[in-house]
Amino acid sequence: MSQLPFPQSFNVVFFGGTGDLVMRKLLPAMYQSHKNGQLGEAGYFYCLGRRNYTPEEYRSIAEEKARHFLPAADWDDEIWAAFRQRVVYERIDAENPEEYAALKSRLDKTPAEVNVFFLSVAPSLFTMICQSLARQKLNGPNSRVVLEKPLGHDLASSNAITEAVGRHYHEKQIYRIDHYLGKESVQNLMALRFGNALFEPLWRRQWITDVQITIAEEVGIGSRAGFYDGTGALRDMVQNHLLQLLCFVAMEPPSSLDSDAIRNEKLKVLECLVPFTAEEVRANTVRGQYRAGTSGGHAVPGYLEEPGVPAGSKTETFVAIKAEIANWRWAGVPFYLFTGKRLPKRLADIVIHFHDVPHHIFPLPSNGSRAPAKLVIRLQPDESIRLYLNAKLPGHSMQLRPVSLDLDFTSKFSERREEAYERLLLDIIRGNQALFVRQDELEMAWRWVEPILNTWAADPEGPEPYKAGTWGPAASAELLSRSGHRWHEDD
Ligand SMILES: NC(=O)C1=CN([C@@H]2O[C@H](COP(=O)(O)OP(=O)(O)OC[C@H]3O[C@@H](n4cnc5c(N)ncnc54)[C@H](OP(=O)(O)O)[C@@H]3O)[C@@H](O)[C@H]2O)C=CC1
Numbered sequence: 001m002s003q004l005p006f007p008q009s010f011n012v013v014f015f016g017g018t019g020d021l022v023m024r025k026l027l028p029a030m031y032q033s034h035k036n037g038q039l040g041e042a043g044y045f046y047c048l049g050r051r052n053y054t055p056e057e058y059r060s061i062a063e064e065k066a067r068h069f070l071p072a073a074d075w076d077d078e079i080w081a082a083f084r085q086r087v088v089y090e091r092i093d094a095e096n097p098e099e100y101a102a103l104k105s106r107l108d109k110t111p112a113e114v115n116v117f118f119l120s121v122a123p124s125l126f127t128m129i130c131q132s133l134a135r136q137k138l139n140g141p142n143s144r145v146v147l148e149k150p151l152g153h154d155l156a157s158s159n160a161i162t163e164a165v166g167r168h169y170h171e172k173q174i175y176r177i178d179h180y181l182g183k184e185s186v187q188n189l190m191a192l193r194f195g196n197a198l199f200e201p202l203w204r205r206q207w208i209t210d211v212q213i214t215i216a217e218e219v220g221i222g223s224r225a226g227f228y229d230g231t232g233a234l235r236d237m238v239q240n241h242l243l244q245l246l247c248f249v250a251m252e253p254p255s256s257l258d259s260d261a262i263r264n265e266k267l268k269v270l271e272c273l274v275p276f277t278a279e280e281v282r283a284n285t286v287r288g289q290y291r292a293g294t295s296g297g298h299a300v301p302g303y304l305e306e307p308g309v310p311a312g313s314k315t316e317t318f319v320a321i322k323a324e325i326a327n328w329r330w331a332g333v334p335f336y337l338f339t340g341k342r343l344p345k346r347l348a349d350i351v352i353h354f355h356d357v358p359h360h361i362f363p364l365p366s367n368g369s370r371a372p373a374k375l376v377i378r379l380q381p382d383e384s385i386r387l388y389l390n391a392k393l394p395g396h397s398m399q400l401r402p403v404s405l406d407l408d409f410t411s412k413f414s415e416r417r418e419e420a421y422e423r424l425l426l427d428i429i430r431g432n433q434a435l436f437v438r439q440d441e442l443e444m445a446w447r448w449v450e451p452i453l454n455t456w457a458a459d460p461e462g463p464e465p466y467k468a469g470t471w472g473p474a475a476s477a478e479l480l481s482r483s484g485h486r487w488h489e490d491d
């Protein structure tokens with residue numbers, strides 16, 4: 001994560017240049033980096049697709065999308081006019097190896113210190129693309145390949161991608177994106193833990209009762225049924241984003257900010273995750289599927305009524321899991337993972353619940369429950385860290401009430417906060433792998449998730465229904481209450 005020098009020149013080749021991810025996230029992110037003067041003089045974005053656009057047609061479409069997706073305050077006509085000179089559209093059918101020679105000739109016109117091949121296409125094209133690039137000798141030491149999720153739908157298919165890409169690119173050239181790692185707040189978690197001595201002595205089983213990691217989404221699946229129905233929340237969110245967040249919470253201090261120092265520590269956490277038997281899957285997981293309800297005050301359809309979802313689909317849109325990490329620091333501390341679509345609001349939180357005091361001398365609060373200290377790290381929509389402690393209510397009684405010590409990043413720092421893809425793309429160009437998932441981490445994450453997938457697949461019952469706009473099936477709250485814990489939203 002330490003700052004590496006930015007190369008004098010680079011080419012970024014976006015396979016999938018006409019697709020949603022490039023138009024909505026990647027080009028706007030690079031416009032921002034250009035605007036911030038972070039791209040140097042000689043850097044080009046080759047955007048590839050099968051459509052017959054002229055370069056100018058493509059640039060106009062990209063401009064229209066970027067205007068739409070960027071905050072209005074960040075738009076500047078003159079800056080875009082300069083940025084669009086970096087954007088070059090090229091037609092290619094990625095499945096036709098003969099067409100790569102033209103790509104090679106095009107890149108030869110802008111020889112660069114670094115060539116990045118960003119595969120923003122379906123994983124079924126990864127093998128063909130890597131093989132065809134290698135045939136054109138576009139896999140030398142100055143080449144990097146970027147893989148977007150989903151990286152497989154189970155361990156075997158993930159390993160097949162690893163093997164196919166690994167035939168042509170070394171691990172040091174492969175960047176597996178988990179965009180959560182590009183979020184400023186996730187890096188702040190490292191700062192909180194390893195830049196302050198305060199929390200380290202408390203960050204363990206002796207002081208912590210449970211950890212809750214939530215990524216709640218208000219949106220449904222939108223128009224993504226084709227992708228989502230074959231995927232589900234466990235593969236879409238838990239296997240990657242939630243397990244990565246769990247690693248950042250649970251890992252030991254890395255010896256430095258070196259990519260492998262960090263990834264070695266994350267891997268150890270994944271290795272310590274206790275694997276579930278089928279019976280434990282039934283006891284420690286809840287899956288749900290939304291039904292018609294309300295969202296943002298509007299009536300919304302259930303998952304099964306979404307366009308493109310097959311009748312009777314058993315795909316889960318909500319997951320709650322009680323996980324355990326078997327090591328000296330965390331043995332016996334449940335890590336609750338929650339994620340779902342069509343929940344009441346967009347929210348990503350990491351909540352650390354601390355033990356209560358060993359002996360109470362203050363009266364029981366009027367609501368009948370005490371509130372031991374907790375730390376709430378909010379990743380989105382706003383970014384903050386709040387430490388809730390008990391304080392005395394003013395007056396003659398000795399009643400306590402939780403109050404929070406607040407650190408609100410937006411008000412504390414005037415600097416602009418980068419979007420995840422800005423940070424991640426610049427890191428790729430620089431050659432910094434710290435915020436990218438290493439092959440062994442990917443494999444361990446799939447190993448842990450697979451028994452859950454298999455048990456659910458064999459279960460004729462399917463997911464439990466929950467009404468859109470609620471916090472998921474009631475069983476998810478029971479998952480906590482059985483162990484004497486409460487979901488922090490209930491506090
Ligand atoms: N969109 C998102 O927010 C996210 C997407 N992803 C992943 O990123 C990848 C891309 O997603 P997204 O942009 O949404 O997908 P889209 O369906 O919007 O775009 C797919 C892209 O692939 C291109 N493509 C398909 N087949 C070929 C081919 N044979 N040769 C050349 N190009 C081809 C299409 O080009 P054309 O149409 O011109 O033929 C198009 O540019 C997927 O794997 C997705 O799962 C991951 C995280 C978030």
Ligand SMILES: O=C1O[C@H](COP(=O)(O)O)[C@@H](O)[C@H](O)[C@H]1O
Nearest residue numbers: 149179215217236237241348380
């Ligand atoms: O990877 C994915 O993430 C998004 C949620 O990302 P966020 O940054 O908006 O929190 C999710 O909607 C999508 O289904 C999934 O593929």
